[in-house]
Amino acid sequence: MKDKMFEILKSIPDMEKKLREIRDVLLTNLVMLGEIPSPTFQEQSRMNFLVHRFNQYNLLNCSTDEIGNGLGILPGKSGDRNILLVAHMDSEYDDKADHTISIQPNSVTGPGVADNALGLAVIASLPYILEKLNIELNSNLILMGSARSLGAGNLEGIRFFLDNTDINISTGLSVEGVRLGRLSNSAIGMARCEVHYWVPEGYDWTQFGAVGSIVTLNEFINRILEIPIPTRPATSIVFSSIESGRGYSKVSTEAELKFEIQSESEEMVEQLLQQINSIAIEIATKTAARVVVKELSRRKPGGIDFSHPLVTNARKIMETMDIKPRITPSMSELSAFIDAGIPALTIGISSLETASKTAESVKIDPMYKGLAQLISLLVAIDKGYCDEN
Amino acid sequence: MKIDKWIKENTFHHSAFEDLDKLVKEKEKQNLKISLCIPTLNEEKTIGKEIVLFNSELMTRYPLLDEIAVIDSGSIDNTLEVARSFGADTYLASDILPNLDNKKGKGENLWKAIYQLKGDIIVYIDADIKNIHPRFVYGLLAPLIYNKKTKYVKAFYDRPLAFSEGIRPSGGGRVTEILIRPLFSLFFPELSAIIQPLSGEYAVRREVLEKLSFPIGYGVETAHLLDIYREYGMDAFAQTDLDQRVHRNQETMSLGKMSFGILQTFLHRMKSYGMMTDIPELSTILRQFQAHDDVFESIEQEIVEEERPPMITIPEYLKKRGNK
The missing domain is CATH 3.40.630.10 (Zn peptidases)
Incomplete structure (x- = not known):
């Protein structure tokens, strides 16, 4: 036919x-x-x-x-x-x-x-x-x-x-x-996020772990990379952009990181986002700085x-x-x-x-x-x- | 005041002519032929876009133009190949009227377009316009099509200069403001109503063009305005606001050369009109300086504003046009 x-x-x-x-x-x-x-x-x-x-x-x-x-x-x-x-x-x-x-x-x-x-x-x-x-x-x-x-x-x-x-x-x-x-x-399922880090007014730079935004954000990324990512359902975390610092001789006090969680599974996207939020809270607690993970958009x-x-x-x-x-x-x-x-x-x-x-x-x-x-x-x-x- | 009245009645904004169906109908009613001439010299980066846009919008969709022609001064880049690949008629200026001695300059290309192109109206558009748009053409043609008394329509712009970090909203027209406007205000006050006398975009009826002599270099636009004003008065002119024109910025040294050429044309006109009788022989050498560390280097350049006679005096033209 x-x-x-x-x-x-x-x-x-x-x-x-x-x-x-x-x-x-x-x-x-x-x-x-x-x-x-x-x-x-x-x-x-x-x-x-x-x-x-x-x-x-x-x-x-x-x-x-x-x-x-x-x-x-x-x-x-x-x-x-x-x-x-x-x-x-x-x-x-x-x-x-x-x-x-x-x-x-x-x-x-x-x-x-x-x-x-x-x-x-x-x-x-x-x-x-x-x-x-x-x-x-x-x-x-x-x-x-x-x-x-x-x-x-x-x-x-x-x-x-x-x-x-x-x-x-x-x-x-x-x-x-x-x-x-x-x-x-x-x-694919996706959560698109921004992480904002900044040091509040009157921050105590003498406290343990006070190293500024670049080092802290680096630590944050390393912790995300330690999360086990499954091959099935296919999943990945994509770091898209990073901004921090204004020049030499100054410890940077603000930083912004953009990333996406992509997965074939909606549950996996949610699970990873929760894990990343927990890391943010932990780092904020340790450094006494503000770390906020903002979810910009989500796809099923x-x-x-x-x-x-x-x-x-x-x-x-x-x-x-x-x-x-x-x-x-x-x-x-x-x-x-x-x-x-x-x-x-x-x-x-x-x-x-x-x-x-x-x-x-x-x-x-x-x-x-x-x-x-x-x-x-x-x-x-x-x-x-x-x-x- | 007469100038204010003229400005009010003869200054338009391109948006008034957006109805291209209406414009084409009026053009056809008058049985007009319209040619677009783009004079070029090494314009391979911008010429493709100009031709694609004009061809698509003003020939295919709205048959306002009957031909699009590129007349080139001898580019060493791919200007003509690019133009041809997008369907323009392409000519080397030196191939037009080859029996005449060869001259090189934008004015030469504009003058030869009168011989080569068939339009009752010729619209001239520079090739270096980065933000080209069909309005650049229909905005200039419409006042001619809608008003038979109008013979010459000039563009004016809110002229931004293109910079690497973005577009600046004002600037440009330095030669106009420092040289031309003061000269016109002194000797031809009515012509100061032309907002941008040096803009390279204008549309003109053939019956006028063929009677104009053409400086082949910097003075061509100034000469046109002076000669048309003298022959027909302000009623022959109209001007259209085409909004922004993004173009290459010229260095001050180049503007100095341009001013030198324009002044030659202006002073020659003053002499021939009998308005200045005691002008000595003008030098054709412009001296400028360039600084290298502590040393000032003198640069001399000969700038001669040669002129082509009115096309109507060229036998080949009369023969081609059937002695009309």
Whole structure:
């Protein structure tokens, strides 16, 4: 029996070729969105541009909500099903950074280009692209730029939408700029934390163990590293950043450490967090300094099975295009879909050329493949091929 | 006051022209052809983005432009290759009107665009704008499209200078404020209403451009303003606020050279208008100093503001345009 995906897979090479013709539209949206600073909690200007674009494409319900998400609906022929495509609008770069983006024949470079101006540019360009490809879906396509996703934002935008919308979402796709081949069908459990250490006023520097923030934080990290980490469920503690000190000749009195606990098991995340809290209390008691562990955000583990038709068809599409799927758990918008019980995937659009503290560089050529895989998957979802029996 | 009235009636903000559907309809109604010219010299870092944005927004989505052309002074980087890869028409200035002696300068590229490009209106945009946006083009074209009396539209900005640590909200335009504005205020007070007379972005009707002589160097913008003012008066001008323009900051030494070239153009104009008769032969050597520890090194540079005659006097142009 012929695979029902056959027609879709057959059309991919031709689609990829046609997509090269819309390069400038995608790159323009990438530049115009990416050059608008959009740190978490300050996404409004980027959102305004996105919704303006949706309006220009005559989408329905072009709007924002009280969290600051940007939304538009491309109505389907029958409208029997609603597919939500989301890309987060916020970026790790603050509004003081020079947001200039440059385009070279093979790459686009600028702050936040990969994460996630490219993902958002795809969402902004999709109505135009589908029109140019003469693709009219039966399903309604809800296009969304989500606010307050990263860090302390803790996916507030997408969670707010899913908690409050009356629309019955059948499938979700989270679009990330990089990397092409990314296929996330599950989310791992995660607790994202900050540790603040500081010496109170009138601190007795003559007492035993009074060594300042750097040495104390070092001790704190060593104690965390002594905690036995299981291989099953897969678990890790990731130290992300550390800040302390102001120069020579002074004992540092304040420090900040950022870390994440990641695990396939929600219980393991909780258990480790409790252990780390106990270490903090012990160190605070010993040194008479203040040590506070602040939990910024938490994700539950979960997702759809690897054998779910949404995953198997996404893999078929990728394999047809010679894209090697990289199955990785996600901590992005996917977690919110999982919590809401909506089958969903995260996919990437292009490859990263370079990444530094001030800018990221994404390749142009893989974007056509990235777009073709996304659109093929959309068509498969639209036709019901990705539904679980 | 007349200047205030002119400013009120002829100064716009680009946001007034955001309705590109309306603008394109009006352009088509008048059967206008519009060309964009980007003069370049070693601009490989910024040229790609300019072309992609203008092509996508102002040709593909809204057919406001009929051609995008890069006219290059002989870049030694990949400016032309990058521009071509994104679909611009690319020309080496020396290949246009090859029978004429070869001159090098931004003004030369602007002048040759009149011959090479087909537009009834030509809009000139510098290639070094880091925060390029379609408003840079439609903001300049709209006053021409909506008002047939307007012949020349100049950009002005809240000009930040780009610094490594971020963007500073004000500054720039030093030659304007220290040289041009005082000169205009002294001799052509009405022209002081032009907020940024030296900005490299402007749109002009062909019927005006072809009658202008073009300094090929620093004086081209100043000469345009003076000659158009003299011929048509202030009613020919409009200016549009394009918000911020992020560009490379120029060193004071470079601004000195620029001022020297502009002054030559200005004084030559004063003489030819009969406003200053006793001007001696002007020196073309600019002396500047550079300090190395305790030693001051004198640097001499010859800066000659050569001019191209009005394009309408060039036989090849008349032949190409069918002696219109």
